[in-house]
Amino acid sequence: MAKDIKADMKRNIVQITDNIYWAGINDRKSNLFEGLWPLDKGMAYNSYLVIDDNVTLIDTVDSGFVDPFFEKIKYILGKDRKIDTLIINHMEPDHSGAIGRLVSEYPDIELIGSKLATKMLDGMYGIKENVKSIKDGDELNTGKHSFRFHVTPWLHWPETIMTYEESEKILFSGDAFGTFGALDGGIFDDEVVYEQFESEYRRYYSNIVGKYTGYTQKALNKLQGLEVNKIAPTHGPVWRTNPGKIIEDYHKWSTYTTEKGVVIAYASMYGNTTQVVDLTARLLSEAGIENIKIYNTSKTHISHIVSEIWNYKGVILASPTYNMDLHPTVEALVHEIKHLGIKDHILGIISNSLWNNAVTKILSKFSEDIGWEMVAPPAEVKGTMKDEDFSAFKELADSMSNKLNHLYENGSAAMKH
Ligand code: FEO
Numbered sequence: 001m002a003k004d005i006k007a008d009m010k011r012n013i014v015q016i017t018d019n020i021y022w023a024g025i026n027d028r029k030s031n032l033f034e035g036l037w038p039l040d041k042g043m044a045y046n047s048y049l050v051i052d053d054n055v056t057l058i059d060t061v062d063s064g065f066v067d068p069f070f071e072k073i074k075y076i077l078g079k080d081r082k083i084d085t086l087i088i089n090h091m092e093p094d095h096s097g098a099i100g101r102l103v104s105e106y107p108d109i110e111l112i113g114s115k116l117a118t119k120m121l122d123g124m125y126g127i128k129e130n131v132k133s134i135k136d137g138d139e140l141n142t143g144k145h146s147f148r149f150h151v152t153p154w155l156h157w158p159e160t161i162m163t164y165e166e167s168e169k170i171l172f173s174g175d176a177f178g179t180f181g182a183l184d185g186g187i188f189d190d191e192v193v194y195e196q197f198e199s200e201y202r203r204y205y206s207n208i209v210g211k212y213t214g215y216t217q218k219a220l221n222k223l224q225g226l227e228v229n230k231i232a233p234t235h236g237p238v239w240r241t242n243p244g245k246i247i248e249d250y251h252k253w254s255t256y257t258t259e260k261g262v263v264i265a266y267a268s269m270y271g272n273t274t275q276v277v278d279l280t281a282r283l284l285s286e287a288g289i290e291n292i293k294i295y296n297t298s299k300t301h302i303s304h305i306v307s308e309i310w311n312y313k314g315v316i317l318a319s320p321t322y323n324m325d326l327h328p329t330v331e332a333l334v335h336e337i338k339h340l341g342i343k344d345h346i347l348g349i350i351s352n353s354l355w356n357n358a359v360t361k362i363l364s365k366f367s368e369d370i371g372w373e374m375v376a377p378p379a380e381v382k383g384t385m386k387d388e389d390f391s392a393f394k395e396l397a398d399s400m401s402n403k404l405n406h407l408y409e410n411g412s413a414a415m416k417h
Contacts (some may be wrong), residue, residue, distance in 0.1 A: 010073050012049045014187050016048065016230065016238060017168050023047040023057070023073050025065040026182040033094070033180070037207060038301050041200060042182030042382070045094055046234050048172060049073055050165075054084040058163060058172045059234050063097030070101065082106045085140065087147065088113030089174035090160045091120040094160030095234050100125050112140065114151060116159035136159070150222060152176070154215035156208050162223070169229040177246045178218065178235030179204045190241040197236065201246070203307035204235065205253050210310065211340045216254035220247065253310060256344040260408040261291025262314035262400060265305050265325035266350070267298050269320055272384050273352045276393060279320050279385065280350065283397030288316075289404060297329035302336050309342060313407065314400050315372070317363055318350035334366055343371065346403055348396045349378035375399040 014022040024046035030039050045061040047069065055077065061069045077083070083106050087228070088096065091113065102109060111121060115133040122128050132142075136151040145165045153160060155176045163172040175400065179201040186192035209216060231239040231246065239246055251257075262284055268274040274296075280294050291312060295305045309315055319330040326334065347367050351359035360378040367374045376399035379392040 011072065013072065013076055016170070016232060016240070020165075020168070020170070021049045021050045021051070021076050022187055022232075022238065023049045023069065023076065023411070024183070024187075025061045025069055025072075025186075027062060027065065028182050029064070030313075037180070037303050039180060043180055043182060044183045044235055046178075046232065046236075046238070047073075047095075047098075048140065049076055049083075050145055050231055051076070051081075052145050055081055056087060056140070056142050056145070056147070057102070058081050058087045059089050059095040059174070059233075060086070060098035060102060062094045066098045066101050066327070069098055070105065073285045077146065085110045085112060085142070087140070087149075087163050088117050088121075088161075089163055090157065090234060091124065092157055092175075093124070095174075096121075096124065099127065099378060102131075103127060112149075114153075114159045114161050117161075118160055128390075129207065131200045148238075150219075152215070152219040152222065155210035155219055156193070156212065162219070164226055169227050171223070171226065171228045171243075173230045173231050173233045175209060175234055176216070177231050177243075177250065178233035179237075181236060183237060187238060188241065189237045189239045189243075192237050199304075199307060201236070201249065201271045202253065202310060205250070206310040207303045208252060210253070210306075210319075210342070213254040213256070216250060220251060220254065220313075244298055256342070258313040258344065259291065259311055261293065261312035262289055262316060262348075262402050262404070263305065263308045263312050264292065264294045264316040264318065265297050265309075265330065265333055266294070266316075266318035267296065267320065267329045268318075268352075269322075269327070269404070272381070273318050273320050273350065275385050276350055276352070276379070276381050277316075278407055279390075280316060280318075280348075280379070280393050280397050283394060284401055287397055287401035289401050297327070297333050302333045305333055306336055306340065306342070309337065309345065313345060314348070314375075314404055315345050315368075316348035316350060316396070316400070318361045319352070319363070321351070321353040321356055321358050324356050326359060326362055334363070338370060339364070341370075345370075345372045346400065347372040347374050348400050349374065350393075350396070351378050351380045352383070353380070354383050375403050 028042040048058040050056040
């Protein structure tokens with residue numbers, strides 16, 4: 001039986017529906033996700049407990065939070081009930097970290113996931129017993145609830161699936177439709193201000209899932225026929241009021257649909273490159289570009305810059321020459337853009353060099369490799385800005401703004417090639 005919600009409030013237990021509970025954990029301890037991505041606003045690891053004739057858990061939490069997680073699920077279940085089944089939508093340890101303890105606590109539990117997930121169970125935790133792999137379209141009935149499995153690989157690892165609960169039309173989506181950021185009281189989309197999460201949703205999508213945009217599109221197409229009342233992801237708020245919003249954003253992001261604007265990412269050792277970046281930004285502004293976002297790669301983590309690039313069509317990269325190469329922080333950004341294979345942008349290059357113009361060569365090659373059109377020849381400066389350098393920066397800003405004005409002449413944010 002579901003507990004009385006007032007009693008549950010004492011333990012911060014949240015019901016998604018009558019018999020489905022949020023058993024998630026907020027992580028405000030970790031500085032980085034995957035040892036890489038800053039968690040400025042923390043992170044939520046969502047797990048869901050379904051009380052039915054058979055008790056089902058959907059995903060678990062990071063291994064650093066196993067004790068409070070079990071305290072929560074044991075409170076919901078009471079002393080005598082056990083968990084019959086674990087559905088594994090995703091094996092990354094931020095969701096599988098409690099499986100070892102789960103198997104110790106409930107030795108008869110059946111672990112269900114994709115074929116690859118069951119292999120990973122062995123690889124990661126040495127678990128081979130009571131493991132069942134599902135195929136696309138398989139069903140699990142637990143009494144009143146019926147779960148249909150949809151194989152949706154590469155969201156975000158190759159083994160990922162989504163689980164659709166048919167009686168209440170809830171999509172348990174794994175990493176998809178999730179975000180960085182802890183849940184500060186609000187658990188549902190209608191309890192939080194989306195705008196305060198939006199950039200973190202996009203930073204999460206672009207950096208974590210964005211390499212696999214083709215698979216995101218495949219998954220969205222596959223799920224198109226489903227009536228979805230709620231989306232319950234493994235990170236961030238549960239979408240119970242407006243799940244269409246995040247599906248719409250995923251369509252936008254996974255088709256590289258960008259807005260009119262320019263991201264200028266630069267490094268500057270002694271301020272000279274900063275000077276020409278500010279000049280270029282001013283020229284863009286005078287040419288009517290309103291969204292101009294400047295980031296110093298020595299200061300801002302590349303995940304935030306990548307997220308902004310995902311949102312705006314124009315990109316200008318500016319670097320001093322460093323040991324006959326790009327400045328290492330610009331190089332890291334360029335590497336990440338190539339690694340993610342970000343498509344459909346237009347590029348401007350600013351190169352600063354006293355004696356070896358490696359930046360122009362390297363970024364021109366980058367433009368070819370990534371397939372981003374260069375809007376103008378690289379604007380070059382040798383050390384400090386001179387009067388004779390101005391025309392190159394003017395040409396860069398004019399070409400970028402003209403191109404953007406042309407692409408967005410109807411004011412549309414739709415993808416333009
Ligand atoms: Fe939330 Fe791919 O793990």
